Amino acid sequence: MALIALIVLGLFALAIWAHNRPYRRLQDARALVADARAIAAFDIAAVRLRTVDRLTLRAIPNRRLVEAFGIDNSFTTTDSKRHTDFLTQATRKIQSVNSKGWARLFDVAQKAMGLAEAHVKSESPGAGLQIPLARLVRILTFVTVLNVLFGVKPGDIAIQDVVTATDLINTLWMLSKDCSNKSLLAMDKQRLRMTLDHMLRTLGEPGGDERRLNPLNLIMPAYETLWRVVLLTFLAAAFRTSDPDTVHWFRDVMHSVPSCFDRDRGSTGEGDAEKIALAFAKEGLRLYPPTKRIYRGPLPGGPQRRAWRADIERCHRDPAIWGADALRFNPLRFFLLAPDQKSAYMPFSVRPHECPAERGGFGERAIMLLVVVLARRLGTRESGLLVRFNDTVLDGDDADMPLPNARDAAERWVVVEQ
Numbered sequence: 001m002a003l004i005a006l007i008v009l010g011l012f013a014l015a016i017w018a019h020n021r022p023y024r025r026l027q028d029a030r031a032l033v034a035d036a037r038a039i040a041a042f043d044i045a046a047v048r049l050r051t052v053d054r055l056t057l058r059a060i061p062n063r064r065l066v067e068a069f070g071i072d073n074s075f076t077t078t079d080s081k082r083h084t085d086f087l088t089q090a091t092r093k094i095q096s097v098n099s100k101g102w103a104r105l106f107d108v109a110q111k112a113m114g115l116a117e118a119h120v121k122s123e124s125p126g127a128g129l130q131i132p133l134a135r136l137v138r139i140l141t142f143v144t145v146l147n148v149l150f151g152v153k154p155g156d157i158a159i160q161d162v163v164t165a166t167d168l169i170n171t172l173w174m175l176s177k178d179c180s181n182k183s184l185l186a187m188d189k190q191r192l193r194m195t196l197d198h199m200l201r202t203l204g205e206p207g208g209d210e211r212r213l214n215p216l217n218l219i220m221p222a223y224e225t226l227w228r229v230v231l232l233t234f235l236a237a238a239f240r241t242s243d244p245d246t247v248h249w250f251r252d253v254m255h256s257v258p259s260c261f262d263r264d265r266g267s268t269g270e271g272d273a274e275k276i277a278l279a280f281a282k283e284g285l286r287l288y289p290p291t292k293r294i295y296r297g298p299l300p301g302g303p304q305r306r307a308w309r310a311d312i313e314r315c316h317r318d319p320a321i322w323g324a325d326a327l328r329f330n331p332l333r334f335f336l337l338a339p340d341q342k343s344a345y346m347p348f349s350v351r352p353h354e355c356p357a358e359r360g361g362f363g364e365r366a367i368m369l370l371v372v373v374l375a376r377r378l379g380t381r382e383s384g385l386l387v388r389f390n391d392t393v394l395d396g397d398d399a400d401m402p403l404p405n406a407r408d409a410a411e412r413w414v415v416v417e418q
């Protein structure tokens, strides 16, 4: 009798546990998001922090970027004036691409694509026309970003300089995480600077201002955030999706970008075509946020031993918040976000130091501009695009799962020309 009562009680407890499980998961997810937002917003002390304190907490985890790239910008400085000046400079560059500017930038990106494609094909003529995707996207993004930031025309650039610069940025980023080989790092850093000075004709003045004049101050936040999310969004939208609605909408996006970005053509506000295009960028940024984690501190000698870490990628993928299809590329979800989803979505961080590329939708438009240039040139799965990942799991897997987004994950991915 006692045994039966025990079993009934056990089953009852199990039922309550199962019943409350989704609720507990949502509570945990909300706590994760609240924590991430607080860290990103520098809400980590009992008192409100001054600007200089916030800059210090951000500069500490970014010290490796100063060593690897010799940069001095909003991410690395502890000087409030330098921070404001740099932010103003970056914002002006971004705002220089106005309504009409998107059509012009699209032409620039198409020319950049032509250069990139010709180069990667010339590099491996005997490879049976397999185009290395990561390299192609890096060159495309870099040349387009140089135009926005420095007004450089694609035709005026020596492609070999671009290849050297993008390869060195990649190498230095890896070395910055494992700085055991300091002399290699210093040599590559110097080569990168010389290549950029040659390309942009910005001869660095030796002495105090060298870091402030470093073109990488602007290039790094723009190019490094863009190239991987462009590559992954292109693959998700043009090759991996199996959802007929997404395929249909992407076909429309390929025709509407860049003209849908021209505010003067339509009525006021975002038109439907633009909203759909931006939803693809938002979904790319959700699944593949360029800043996967935001780190703050720790202050030397303070009670906190390790940096505070806001896990943006986890907030963007939590099924308790995003539903059972959290890992699926589904841009149309952005037409109706629940309050929990709005709060969990922060690819550009949050106030008071949110990214200037969020305002006015610069980041999202830039992503879609490049994605559409790629899709128009290389095609989509429907039009015969064939991508080989050279990885048994990825080549045979469920295409609705996200692609790996580590820095070096894409190095073996190729487009096979038929």
Ligand code: HEM
Binding pocket: 058, 074, 075, 086, 087, 090, 094, 218, 221, 222, 223, 225, 226, 229, 289, 290, 291, 294, 295, 347, 348, 349, 352, 353, 354, 355, 356, 357, 363, 364, 367
């Ligand atoms: C899709 C593209 C981009 C994404 C996802 C992105 C993401 C971010 C994130 C997460 C932060 C906050 C970092 C932190 O506080 O630790 C940030 C800040 C910043 N970003 Fe971006 N970014 C993008 C493009 C750009 C571009 C094109 C520029 C222009 C050069 C830029 C300039 C900046 C600057 C200056 C800040 C510092 C803002 C401040 O301190 O108040 N970003 N970005």
